[in-house]
Amino acid sequence: MPSRSSSSGNLFSSPNSSTSKVSTPKTAAASHTAHVDGGARGNPGPAGYGVAIQDASGKPVAELSEYLGHHTNNYAEYQGLLAALRYAAEKQITALKVVSDSELMVRQMKGIYKVRHPELRKLYDEAQQLVRKLEYFEIRHALREHNKIADRLANEAMDKGR
Numbered sequence: 001m002p003s004r005s006s007s008s009g010n011l012f013s014s015p016n017s018s019t020s021k022v023s024t025p026k027t028a029a030a031s032h033t034a035h036v037d038g039g040a041r042g043n044p045g046p047a048g049y050g051v052a053i054q055d056a057s058g059k060p061v062a063e064l065s066e067y068l069g070h071h072t073n074n075y076a077e078y079q080g081l082l083a084a085l086r087y088a089a090e091k092q093i094t095a096l097k098v099v100s101d102s103e104l105m106v107r108q109m110k111g112i113y114k115v116r117h118p119e120l121r122k123l124y125d126e127a128q129q130l131v132r133k134l135e136y137f138e139i140r141h142a143l144r145e146h147n148k149i150a151d152r153l154a155n156e157a158m159d160k161g162r
Contacts, residue, residue, distance in 0.1 A: 027136040030056045031095035034084035035142075037150035038076025038102070039158060046161030047071040049080030050153020053087060056095075062087060065153040067160040077102040078123035080154070081109070085130035095136035099147060106141040 033054045040047035051064040064083045068076055081098060088096045100106055107113040108124060109131075115124040131137045144151055 027095045028097075028138070031097045031136060031138070032056060032061070032088065032093050033058075033097045033099065034087070035099045035147050035150040036077070036080035036084050037100065037144075037147055037154040038073060038078070038080040039151075039154050040071055040073040040076055041158055044070055044072045046158050047073065047076040047079075048154050048157025048160065049076050049083060050150040050155070050157060051080050051084045051087070052149035052153065053084065063149070063153055065157040067157045069161070074102070074104060074117070074120055075123070076154070077105045078120060078127065080150070081105065081127055082123060082130070085127060089130060089133060094134055096134055096138075098137075098139040099142045100139065101142055101144045101147045101151070103141050106139055109139050 035052045035054075036049065037051075038047065038049040047068040047070065049064075049066060049068065051062070052060065053062040053064070055061050064087060066079070066083070068079055077100065081100065084096070084098060087093075104113065108115050108120075109127065115121045
């Protein structure tokens with residue numbers, strides 16, 4: 001897939017899968033994959049996220065989750081993405097593929113949708129800064145049934161708020 005960089009700072013290309021400005025087949029193949037999910041019971045309500053990270057060979061390397069307090073599901077989805085990006089930065093991972101069941105967040109990260117909510121805008125801006133530090137980044141939408149581990153972790157985090 002061709003990649004592009006523009007003066008607007010948009011790092012992504014096609015609507016189905018997005019890649020950062022430095023994408024090569026070799027880098028993509030060497031990517032870690034992070035399945036992220038966030039939720040809020042009652043929306044807003046008790047919120048949490050879950051992240052399951054695999055290395056390039058598919059071996060699980062980390063499971064992250066956190067109870068976030070009273071927030072929206074969109075806030076929790078972004079916190080899950082940020083947790084994956086921070087993990088990548090801490091572990092010096094330079095290539096990351098993210099899979100999320102949040103179509104809104106994926107489309108916002110790709111630049112298809114604008115981020116209008118001020119609280120989400122702060123999270124979006126932080127995510128964009130972390131993405132720029134990666135050599136390769138891809139984000140794509142998947143149905144919940146293809147994101148089961150992250151969904152379980154997010155639900156376990158929300159359970160902590162009871």
